[in-house]
Amino acid sequence: MAWIQEQLAAVPVWLTLLIVFLLPMAEPALPLLGMLFPSQTALMASGVLAHHGALPLPAAIAMAVLGALAGNVIGHLVGRRWGPRLVANLPARVTDSPGYRAALHTVGTYSARAVLLGRFNAVLRTLVPVMCGTVGVPWTRFLGLSLLGSLLWAPSCVAVGMIAGGSWQKWGGSGVLAAGGAVLLLTSSLPVLLSYLSSRKAQANAALTTAG
Template sequence: MENAAAHILDLPPWLALVLVFALPALESSAFVGFVFPGEIALVLGGVLAFEGKVSLAAVLAAGITGAAVGDSIGYGVGRRYGRRVLNGTLGRWINQSHFDRAERYLAARGGRAVFVGRFTAALRVMVPGLAGMAHLRYRTFLFFNVAGAVAWGTFSVLLGYLGGSSWRQAASTSSHIGLALFAVVALALLAGWLVRRRRARSGTEDFT
C-alpha cells in the first residue's frame, strides 16, 4: 500500500488527478475498494495540493465527482444485475445472510444508510449496489449519495492537505474513523435484530 501511495505522489499532476477521480469512482462500481480504499487517493490528492503540485479545488472536484459518479454506477449495476453478481464470484467472498441483512437495513433506513455507509470502506463498496438491489428510489439515493460524497471527499482531502508530509498518519486517522462508524452500524443492525427477535417471541408467547 505504501509503495502504491509513493508512486501516486510521484505522478505528473494531471495523472494524479485522474486517479483521484478514478479510484473513488471504481470503489463500488468495480469493487476496487476491497483492494485499495478510495480515501487513500483523496488523502494523497490533498498532500499533492499541500505541496503545490495541484490546486486544492481541483482535487476536491475530482474526488467528490468520482465518488458520486461511481456510486451511481454501483447503484445501477445493483438494480439491474445485483442478484447475478451476488450469485457469482463476489458472493463467494461475503455471506449471503450479510447481504440480506444489509438489504433489510437499507429498506428500513433508506438514504441515511447510504450517507453513513460512505464513511467506511466495507460499506462504501457494498451499499450502492445493495441500494439498487433493494430498489431504493434513485432520487433518494442520489441526494444522500451526493451529500455523502461531498462530506467524505472534503474530509479526506483536507486530512491530506492539513496533514501535509504526515500523510500516513492522516490516512490512518481516516481508516480508524471509518472502522468506528462501521462498528456503530454493525451494532445498530445487531440491536435491531435482537429487538425484532424479542418482539417475535413475545408475540408467540401471547398466543400460547
C-alpha cells in the same frame, strides 16, 4: 499511505486527479474490483500532496466528490440491471461474510439512508449502492443521499491528508494520522453498530410477538 503518496507524486497532475476520481468510482461501480483499491487512503495521500503544493486542493476535492457520486450512480444502475444475477453468482465466502450480511441488513433497514450511513465504511461503501439498485430503492432519494454522503466523505479524507501533510516534518505525521485513523475507524464502525443494534431490536420484538 506513504507508498501511494510516492506513486501519485511521480505522475502528472492531470493523471493524479484522474486517479482520485477513478478510485472512489470503482468501489461501488465494480464491487469485487473496488475492494482491491484503497480509495480512502488515496484521497488522504492526495491531501498530503495538496498541502505541499503538488496538487490543487479544489480540484482534488472536486474529483473525489464526483468520483464517489459517479460510483454510487453506476452501482445503483448495475444493481437495477444485473443485481439478482450478480448475487446468484457471488461465492459463498462473500455472501456468508459479516460485511455482506451487514450491508444487506443496512439496506433492508434504512433503505436509501443506507448509502449515507455506509459511505464511511469500506465494505458498506462498496456493496450498498448495488444492493440499493437490486431492491429498487427510489432513484431520486438515493441520488440526494449519495450526493450528501459524497460531500461529507471525500473532503474529510482529503482534509485528514492535508493535516497530516502539515505536521509531517514537525511530528512525523504519525500522531495526526493515528488521530485521523481513529476518527475514520469510529465513523466506519458506526453504520455496522447501528445495523447490529437494529437487528437485535428486531429479534427481540419478534421474540416478544411469538411469546405473546
